[in-house]
Amino acid sequence: MVNIAPISTRFAPSPTGCLHLGHAFAAWTAHDRARAAGGRFLLRMEDIDQTRCRPAFEAGIIEDLTWLGITWDGPVRRQSEHFADYRSALDRLTELGVIYPCFCTRAEIAAEVAASPGAPQGPAGPLYPGTCRGLDAGQRAFRLAEGRDHALRLDIGKALALVGRPLSWHDEKAGEQPARPEILGDVVLARKETPTSYHLAVTVDDALQGITLVTRAIDLFPATHVHRLLQALLGLPVPAYAHHGLVIGEDGIRLAKRDKALTLAAMRATGQTPLELRRRLGLPAC
Ligand code: GLU
Numbered sequence: 001m002v003n004i005a006p007i008s009t010r011f012a013p014s015p016t017g018c019l020h021l022g023h024a025f026a027a028w029t030a031h032d033r034a035r036a037a038g039g040r041f042l043l044r045m046e047d048i049d050q051t052r053c054r055p056a057f058e059a060g061i062i063e064d065l066t067w068l069g070i071t072w073d074g075p076v077r078r079q080s081e082h083f084a085d086y087r088s089a090l091d092r093l094t095e096l097g098v099i100y101p102c103f104c105t106r107a108e109i110a111a112e113v114a115a116s117p118g119a120p121q122g123p124a125g126p127l128y129p130g131t132c133r134g135l136d137a138g139q140r141a142f143r144l145a146e147g148r149d150h151a152l153r154l155d156i157g158k159a160l161a162l163v164g165r166p167l168s169w170h171d172e173k174a175g176e177q178p179a180r181p182e183i184l185g186d187v188v189l190a191r192k193e194t195p196t197s198y199h200l201a202v203t204v205d206d207a208l209q210g211i212t213l214v215t216r217a218i219d220l221f222p223a224t225h226v227h228r229l230l231q232a233l234l235g236l237p238v239p240a241y242a243h244h245g246l247v248i249g250e251d252g253i254r255l256a257k258r259d260k261a262l263t264l265a266a267m268r269a270t271g272q273t274p275l276e277l278r279r280r281l282g283l284p285a286c
Pocket of ligand 1: 012013014043216220
């Protein structure tokens, strides 16, 4: 008999503001997929940036999701409670020799990019020019001994060479995707004040939580290339992906946390119902 494991999906908001209609769409998408298949739906707070995350926003998220009629399985996973998991992953990447300390400030990177007109561009702007990748062991040791602040970056070239085979991942809409993590350059995997990064934490957590289908907005499509590389380096399972469209406001621009009128709390306060929101988002009544 074929054993078809039930799917596991998740909604992974950052508690840095109030949820809006776009988040409702993302949450319902993941929730409905899991529930329709008798699978698991998990909730994860992506609160690694402790300077921007607030307990009040997390409480607001719980309240909003409850109002929407969304229930999740098991306890909420808070990334801020799992820095040790990301540290282990960083240690493994260090052992593999695919990360390096980067001492550049943002201003230094901007100046270097401005001075080199042909600098490579990524989907969201110029890529890190690789300045600190070229430091030799002595220069690195000297700066570290001086106690200089640094980030840890993934050396994409070395990482791809180490993996040594083409990688791919499956997106439900776009089909089989050859992984091209180089489009994002040498991404940051940890900073002094935040000892992990979105890319690292999300990849580790999706594996630890047994997520089999990652549903998330299309603006994170480029990030999936990097996540696929991290999965290969860390020996993690590869989930399927379904990147969905962004919810656009009446002004034709994607919604953002700063759009106060379209927060779920504001909609609730003006008497709108979850069913009306589902209709507006083109989701079937449940
Ligand atoms: N925390 C991310 C966000 O709020 C979502 C991460 C993901 O789904 O991979 O946009």
